[in-house]
Amino acid sequence: MSVLPVLDVVLASLVIGVALFTITARDLFASVVGYVAYGLLLAFVWIRLYAPDVALTEAAVGSGVTGVLLITAGKRLGALKNAAPEMRPGLSLKILTGVLATLVAGALGAAILMLPDPPPSLAPEAAAAASGAGAGLKNPITAVLMSYRSFDTMLEKIVLILAVVGVWSVGADKAWGGAPAPLRQSRPYAPMVLLAQTLAPVGVLIGIHIFWTGADAPGGAFQGGALLAAMWMVTMMARLAGPPRIDAQWLRMAMVAGPAVFLVTGLAGGVLAGSFFAYPPGIAKPVILAIEGFMVLSIATALPMLVAGPPSERPDQ
Amino acid sequence: MTPSVLAGLTGAALVGLGLYGLILHPHPLRKLLAFNLIGSGVFLVFGIVARRGAAAGFRFDPVPQAMVITGIVVAFAASAIAVALILRLSMQSRNVTLDAEVWTRPNGGDAT
Numbered sequence: 001m002s003v004l005p006v007l008d009v010v011l012a013s014l015v016i017g018v019a020l021f022t023i024t025a026r027d028l029f030a031s032v033v034g035y036v037a038y039g040l041l042l043a044f045v046w047i048r049l050y051a052p053d054v055a056l057t058e059a060a061v062g063s064g065v066t067g068v069l070l071i072t073a074g075k076r077l078g079a080l081k082n083a084a085p086e087m088r089p090g091l092s093l094k095i096l097t098g099v100l101a102t103l104v105a106g107a108l109g110a111a112i113l114m115l116p117d118p119p120p121s122l123a124p125e126a127a128a129a130a131s132g133a134g135a136g137l138k139n140p141i142t143a144v145l146m147s148y149r150s151f152d153t154m155l156e157k158i159v160l161i162l163a164v165v166g167v168w169s170v171g172a173d174k175a176w177g178g179a180p181a182p183l184r185q186s187r188p189y190a191p192m193v194l195l196a197q198t199l200a201p202v203g204v205l206i207g208i209h210i211f212w213t214g215a216d217a218p219g220g221a222f223q224g225g226a227l228l229a230a231m232w233m234v235t236m237m238a239r240l241a242g243p244p245r246i247d248a249q250w251l252r253m254a255m256v257a258g259p260a261v262f263l264v265t266g267l268a269g270g271v272l273a274g275s276f277f278a279y280p281p282g283i284a285k286p287v288i289l290a291i292e293g294f295m296v297l298s299i300a301t302a303l304p305m306l307v308a309g310p311p312s313e314r315p316d317q
Numbered sequence: 318m319t320p321s322v323l324a325g326l327t328g329a330a331l332v333g334l335g336l337y338g339l340i341l342h343p344h345p346l347r348k349l350l351a352f353n354l355i356g357s358g359v360f361l362v363f364g365i366v367a368r369r370g371a372a373a374g375f376r377f378d379p380v381p382q383a384m385v386i387t388g389i390v391v392a393f394a395a396s397a398i399a400v401a402l403i404l405r406l407s408m409q410s411r412n413v414t415l416d417a418e419v420w421t422r423p424n425g426g427d428a429t
Contacts (some may be wrong), residue, residue, distance in 0.1 A: 015327055016327060019335075019354055020334060022332055022350060022354065022355070023342075031347060046364065053367060053383055062353075062389050069400055070350065101340075105329045108332055109325075109329040109330075112365065115369065119370050122378055123371065123377075123380070125380045141383050145383045152389065167398055170398075198415045220386075306394060
């Protein structure tokens with residue numbers, strides 16, 4: 001057991017070191033690669049905090065999908081004529097900012113060292129939710145997401161849809177209804193195509209497994225959906241598939257399915273089980289799994305569309 | 318020092334680092350990256366609140382953890398909108414900068 005404290009210190013210094021690299025790196029691409037590595041290291045910190053569900057989400061969404069988003073954006077910006085005019089900040093501004101950042105970090109650190117004891121906790125309520133309305137869910141995180149704080153989870157899906165609408169709205173008027181630009185402009189390398197062909201089927205299986213196992217073990221709709229989204233993006237990056245037109249019916253239906261089913265079930269709970277978002281006892285687990293299934297569909301379609309960006313082609317093309 | 322306090326202090330340091338990058342980097346995408354660093358630092362601080370709130374037979378408080386999961390997804394959605402805005406702004410002004418003077422300069426887009 002004496003190895004773990006050393007490991008914690010090494011991990012913490014690695015996380016801060018890689019974060020320092022992403023901030024100080026000269027090149028945007030290097031900085032994004034640093035950020036992806038940083039996210040994966042951070043996932044280990046989450047595991048040390050007994051939060052494997054958060055670790056999975058951080059690795060998949062926080063580091064993976066965000067990394068693809070930033071790399072794609074960097075490529076698209078690089079295609080512009082005047083890339084990044086250099087405006088180096090002066091030394092005095094650097095020092096002033098450094099002092100400010102140190103003060104903020106110091107204040108936050110002091111607050112952490114002075115947290116109240118005994119700590120406030122909602123764990124008993126969550127435990128009641130896990131054994132009550134969300135009956136049969138052994139993973140307390142899923143119980144909280146789907147039962148105790150179900151309204152938050154539904155609204156978060158709506159945030160995803162609003163974000164997609166926001167991204168699409170930024171496109172040019174004449175491109176409306178068309179497809180977003182491909183994630184990769186040039187012809188992909190053969191190894192990339194091979195990777196997509198071999199990885200995607202396996203990844204889809206793992207994604208479905210993570211969703212299915214999420215009721216009782218770490219995992220769930222977010223993590224599984226993010227993995228499915230990543231697999232779709234891998235095939236798009238290898239140009240095995242292009243981004244779909246944004247006016248495609250199936251795409252819009254898939255994106256809306258998650259929150260729509262969630263909301264309908266919530267309203268039905270008001271009639272059948274006595275309160276909004278209450279699940280009928282006895283069949284709570286199958287109902288929750290059904291909602292989560294549609295949520296996976298929404299996440300797996302919304303995340304790649306957020307990365308693909310606004311439509312860029314004419315609809316008639 | 319317990320692992321959770323160490324993780325919390327790491328989070329505080331990340332917030333400081335991110336703030337530094339957010340203010341000083343001229344490139345909008347680098348600013349966005351720095352902002353995401355701040356976000357993950359805040360999540361980590363929230364994570365130790367979850368770890369400290371261990372009760373009712375759990376080794377953590379599931380409620381803050383579930384909120385962090387929601388937070389990570391929402392942070393990604395916000396980043397995607399920011400990227401879309403940055404790209405459109407750059408296409409329109411033909412300049413990758415947030416400096417308003419560059420856009421208003423006559424023929425600024427073509428002066429290299």
